[in-house]
Each structure stands twice: as structure tokens, then as C-alpha cells.
Amino acid sequence: MGAVLAVVSQKGGVGKTTTAVNLAAAFARRGMKTLLIDVDPQGSVRYGSGLARGHETAGFADYLNGDRSLREIILPTALPWLRVILAGSVADASDHVGYAGMVRETNVLQELLYMAEQRCQVVVVDTPPGLGSITKKVLGAAEHVIVPLQCEPLALQTTPQILRMIQDIVSVNERLTLDGILLTMYEPNNPASDRVVDYVRRHLPANIVFDVVIPRSVATADAFAAGQPVVVRSPADAAAQAYVNLATILADRLV
């Protein structure tokens, strides 16, 4: 039996989807049977996951409302060990209220995660920003969670909120391990970025902040725009290598 690994953060734009997509690809490249599930109604995984172009974009929302079967929404990718369940048609809708309500009021998501972890070694789940009902459902069924934190000055002010969120996260489910806070979009030549890293390392317990830091890189943004994980498109890139290193650390904890 595998494990569910959720990628969660209070804010949007901090690198959640990039982290979910690249960790999933890095696990798959290690030969781990991996499923990446996007439950964020924004549906960003569809852009960065390396699906064959022109592929079907039905996904979790369409399974949730009964329009598609499970078999129809599990999509193959360019990597043999990686399959993806996209958010689906909700990503094209202007209103996500109905979707959120169905996630909240049914057990479809927990049952899907339970089935997935029976069949895969790792199930990576990309979530919407914040600790809303969709993310809480995911955390209720997850064993592992990673919290990306963008290296930007605002992180200094929001650290207490982040700690509070972590307490809330781990209280959702006693089987849940906080694997760590992941510093993302670090800019090596930017003193403001260094200040954030220093601050976070001084104010948060060492065992909850990963040593691995994800640098900001042009290759990462380009890969996303090209619809591929950077670990696949530019494996020599520093951010790609950081994601591969992170996957190595996590793979040991997952098995």
C-alpha cells in the first residue's frame, strides 16, 4: 500500500502546483508507481504535467458529478510510471461553489484517495490555497504533507500564521506527518531572499524546514509554460535537481 502526499499552503502562487508536478515526476522517474491528482478547481496541473498534447481534459470534477468513470479520468503521461487525474471541467467554469459543495458533502474524494493508495506507491495531491473544506478533506485522508513557502519578504510577517496553519493541519488527522516546509523560489543573489531563509531557519524548528531549498529558475517557469515538469525538460537545472533531491528524501520516508 502506498501513501497520500498532500501539497498545501495558505497562499496561492507559492509553488504548490510546481512542487506537486515535479515531485510526482521525480518519483515516477525513480520507478515509483505514482498518481498525481489535482483537486484545485483552478486546475493548473493540466498545464505543467507533461500530458500528451490534445489529450482529454476531463478529471476529478467530472468523476465527482458522475459524468465520467474512474477509468476515463486517469490519464497517461510521457512518463511510464506517472498517471494524472486533472481537476477537469470545473477548471473552465467561472463558479466553483457547486464543486466545493460536492467535495465537502460526499465521500467521493476520500474513497478515491483510498483506492489510489491501494494501487500506487505514492499519490501526490495538489490543493487549492488555504485550509478550506477541499484541502481539509484531502488532509483527512493523507499520511504526508508538504508546505511550500515562497522566499519573499511577506513570509516574515506571515510566519506566525504559517505555524498556526501547521498546527491546524496536523490536528486534522493523527496519521498525518508534516514532512516539512519547503522554501521555494529562492533567489541566490537577492539579499531579501536570504533574509527570508535566515528568518525562517531561526524562527521555525529545524526539523520542520527542509534543508533542500528550491531556487527560482527561468527553466522552471519555461517548463511550466511548455507543459512539462522541469525535472523532465531541464534535468540539469538547479531547481530540477533540488526537486529530485527532495524526492529522494521523501521516497525513503514513503516506503
Ligand SMILES: Nc1ncnc2c1ncn2[C@@H]1O[C@H](COP(=O)(O)OP(=O)(O)O)[C@@H](O)[C@H]1O
Ligand atoms: N522555482 C521556480 N522558479 C521559477 N518560477 C517558478 C518556480 N516555482 C514556481 N514558479 C512559477 O510561479 C508561479 C506560481 O507557481 P505555482 O506552482 O502555480 O504556485 P501555486 O500552485 O502555489 O499557486 C507559476 O507561474 C510558476 O511557473
Ligand SMILES: [Mg+2]
Ligand atoms: Mg496551484
